[in-house]
Amino acid sequence: MNxxxxxxxxxxxxxxxxxxxxxxxxxxxxxxxxxxxxxxxAPDATIDEPALPLREDLPAASLATEAIxxxxxxxxxxxFVVPPVLGGxx
Amino acid sequence: MxxxxxxxxxxxxxxxxxxxxxxxxxDAIRAKDHxxxxxxxxxxxxxxxxxxxxxxxxxxGVADGGLRMNPQPLGGVAIAxxxxxxxxxxxxxxxxxILDGYVPPDTATAVARxxxxxxxxxxxxxxxxxxMGSSTEHSAFHPTRNPLDLERVPGGSSGGSxxxxxxxxxxxxxxxxxGGSVRQPAAYCGVVGLKPTWGRVSRRGLxxxxxxxxxxGIFARSAIDCAPVLxxxxxxxxxDSTSSDRPVDxxxxxxxxxxxxxxxxxxxxxxxxxxxxxxxxxxxxxxxxRKKGGVVETVTVxxxxxxxxxxxxxxxxxxxxxxxxxxxxxYGERAGEGSLSSMYVTTRSRGFGAEVKRRIMLxxxxxxxxxxxxxxxxxxxxxxxxxAQLAKALASVDMLVTPTTPGPAFRLGEKLADPxxxxxxxxxxxxxxxxxxxxxxIPFGHAENGMPLSVQLMGRAWEEASLIACAEEIETRQKAxxxxxx
Numbered sequence: 001m002n003x004x005x006x007x008x009x010x011x012x013x014x015x016x017x018x019x020x021x022x023x024x025x026x027x028x029x030x031x032x033x034x035x036x037x038x039x040x041x042a043p044d045a046t047i048d049e050p051a052l053p054l055r056e057d058l059p060a061a062s063l064a065t066e067a068i069x070x071x072x073x074x075x076x077x078x079x080f081v082v083p084p085v086l087g088g089x090x
Numbered sequence: 091m092x093x094x095x096x097x098x099x100x101x102x103x104x105x106x107x108x109x110x111x112x113x114x115x116x117d118a119i120r121a122k123d124h125x126x127x128x129x130x131x132x133x134x135x136x137x138x139x140x141x142x143x144x145x146x147x148x149x150x151g152v153a154d155g156g157l158r159m160n161p162q163p164l165g166g167v168a169i170a171x172x173x174x175x176x177x178x179x180x181x182x183x184x185x186x187x188i189l190d191g192y193v194p195p196d197t198a199t200a201v202a203r204x205x206x207x208x209x210x211x212x213x214x215x216x217x218x219x220x221x222m223g224s225s226t227e228h229s230a231f232h233p234t235r236n237p238l239d240l241e242r243v244p245g246g247s248s249g250g251s252x253x254x255x256x257x258x259x260x261x262x263x264x265x266x267x268x269g270g271s272v273r274q275p276a277a278y279c280g281v282v283g284l285k286p287t288w289g290r291v292s293r294r295g296l297x298x299x300x301x302x303x304x305x306x307g308i309f310a311r312s313a314i315d316c317a318p319v320l321x322x323x324x325x326x327x328x329x330d331s332t333s334s335d336r337p338v339d340x341x342x343x344x345x346x347x348x349x350x351x352x353x354x355x356x357x358x359x360x361x362x363x364x365x366x367x368x369x370x371x372x373x374x375x376x377x378x379x380r381k382k383g384g385v386v387e388t389v390t391v392x393x394x395x396x397x398x399x400x401x402x403x404x405x406x407x408x409x410x411x412x413x414x415x416x417x418x419x420x421y422g423e424r425a426g427e428g429s430l431s432s433m434y435v436t437t438r439s440r441g442f443g444a445e446v447k448r449r450i451m452l453x454x455x456x457x458x459x460x461x462x463x464x465x466x467x468x469x470x471x472x473x474x475x476x477x478a479q480l481a482k483a484l485a486s487v488d489m490l491v492t493p494t495t496p497g498p499a500f501r502l503g504e505k506l507a508d509p510x511x512x513x514x515x516x517x518x519x520x521x522x523x524x525x526x527x528x529x530x531x532i533p534f535g536h537a538e539n540g541m542p543l544s545v546q547l548m549g550r551a552w553e554e555a556s557l558i559a560c561a562e563e564i565e566t567r568q569k570a571x572x573x574x575x576x
Contacts (some may be wrong), residue, residue: 001455005455006451009451009454009455009458010451012454012458013410013438013450013451013454014417014431014434014435014438014521015435015438015439015445015450015451016435016436017439021447024444025447025448028448028509029448029451029452029455031508032402032452032510032511032513033452033455034399035399035510036402036465036469038395038396038419039399039400039403039468039469040255040470047115050187052332053331053332054331055328055331059393063195064195067195067196068116068515070193070195071192071193071194071195071420071422072421073419073421073423073424074424075262077246080419082419082430082433083429083430083432083433085429085430
C-alpha cells in the first residue's frame with residue numbers, strides 16, 4: 001500500500017488523514033495486509049449462506065421524537081438539519 | 091462488597107435488602123476505581139437510579155427466559171455494563187469521542203431482561219474504542235489498569251468489565267465478544283468469561299462492531315455464576331431477527347453433569363504455538379480434566395493459524411459498514427460546516443481514534459472495487475472452511491480445549507507500537523466467533539510473573555450448559571489443589 005492508495009481508501013471511508021496519520025497508516029496497513037496474504041493458501045469452501053430472517057413488518061410503538069431530538073446535533077421542527085448538500089464548498 | 095452470587099444470596103438470607111447489597115457495590119467502585127479506571131460512568135445517583143430500576147415495568151417475553159419459577163433470581167445483584175451496550179438514561183460512549191454526550195433513550199434487551207430478573211446496573215465500563223482492541227488502551231478517555239498488577243493491561247476490549255469483577259467491585263459484568271473481547275480480558279484478570287453461541291443472546295442495544303461475530307458475554311467470579319445470568323438474558327427477541335427461538339436451557343440445574351466420561355480435544359496447531367511456561371500451565375489444566383474423568387485427545391484444525399488473518403478482514407469489513415452511521419447527523423459530536431460531505435469528513439476524522447480509523451480503512455479497502463474478491467471473498471471462504479474444520483473436530487470430541495490466550499497480561503504500552511502484535515493475542519479466541527460457537531475462559535494457574543493463566547473450553551452450538559458444568563469442575567479441581575498465590 002502506498003500513500004496514494006491510502007488516500008483513495010480514506011476518501012471512500014469519509015476520513016481525512018493528517019501527514020503523520022497517513023504515514024502511519026501506510027506502514028500499519030502494509031504490515032497487516034502482508035500478514036493477511038497467508039490466506040492465499042486457504043482451501044475453497046462453497047458459501048451457501050442462508051438468508052437472515054427478517055421480522056414481520058407490523059405497526060408498533062416507536063421511540064418518541066423528543067427522545068431522538070435530545071441527542072441530535074441540530075433539529076428543526078422534527079427534521080435533522082445538515083449543512084447544504086449542494087452548493088457548499090467541496 | 092459482594093464478589094459472587096453466593097455472597098449475594100448469603101446477604102439476602104441474613105436479611106439485608108437488595109438495595110443495601112447493591113449499594114455496597116457502588117461503595118466498592120467509589121473506593122477502588124480511582125486506581126483502576128474500570129468505569130466510564132458510575133450511575134451517580136446510583137441509588138435513585140437503582141431504586142427506579144429495581145421495579146422495572148413488566149417486560150413482554152420475559153417469562154420465556156426461564157424466570158417463571160422465581161420472579162427475582164438476580165435480586166441484589168449489581169451489574170456493570172460495557173459502554174457499547176445501551177442503558178436508558180446512562181451515557182453510551184463506546185469509548186469514543188464521537189459519541190461523547192450521547193444518552194440513549196432505550197435499554198438493550200439483554201440488560202432489560204437482567205433488570206426484570208432483579209439485577210441493578212451500577213455503571214458503564216471502559217473499553218477500547220468501539221470494542222476495537224485487546225488492552226483497553228484504545229479508549230478515548232483513559233486506559234483501564236489490571237487490578238492484579240496496575241502496571242499491566244486488563245486485556246480488552248471489555249477491559250473495564252473484567253477489571254470491575256476482578257477487583258470485587260461487582261459480582262457480574264457484561265461485555266461484548268467479537269473476537270475474544272470477553273474471554274481475553276477474563277484471562278488477563280483471572281476471572282471467568284463466557285461467550286454464548288451467536289444468536290443465543292439478543293444483540294439489540296449492543297452498538298454493532300461486526301454483526302456476524304458480535305455476541306454479548308458474561309464476566310463472573312465463578313462459572314456457575316454465569317448460569318442464572320445467561321438463563322435470564324438468553325432467548326428469542328423479536329427485535330433481533332438473528333436471535334434464536336431455541337428453548338433456553340436451565341443452565342444451573344444442568345451444571346451437575348460435568349467432565350466425567352466426556353471427550354476433550356486439544357488442538358494440535360494451538361499446542362505448537364505455546365511457549366514453555368504457557369505449555370506447563372496448559373498441561374496442568376489437562377491433568378485436572380483427566381483427574382476428573384475426562385478423556386483428552388488430540389485433534390487437528392489446520393486453519394487455526396489463519397484465524398487472525400480471516401478475522402482481520404471479516405471483522406473490519408463489517409465494522410467499516412457499521413460505523414458509516416457515525417456521520418454527525420443524528421447523534422454524537424458534529425464538527426465542520428460548509429458542505430454536507432465536509433461535515434461528514436470532519437466529524438469522523440476528529441471523532442474516531444487511531445485504531446478505529448485503521449480498522450475502518452482496512453475494512454473499506456477489503457470491500458473496495460478491485461480488491462473485494464481477493465480479500466473479503468477469500469476471507470469468507472476461509473472462514474467457512476475453518477468453521478467446517480471445527481465442526482468436524484467437535485463431531486469426534488465433546489468440546490475443544492486451548493489456552494485462552496497465548497500468554498498472560500502484558501504491560502501498558504508494550505504492544506501499542508505494533509497493531510498486529512496486539513491482534514495476535516486473540517489467536518485462540520477468534521475461532522469461536524468465526525464459527526459462532528460458545529466458549530468459556532476459566533482461570534487456571536499462574537505465569538512466573540504471578541499473572542493468571544486461563545484455559546478455554548469451546549463447545550458445540552447451544553451447549554453452554556456443558557461448558558459451564560465442565561468449567562465449574564475445572565475450577566473446583568484447581569481450588570482443591572490450592573491456588574498458587576502471587
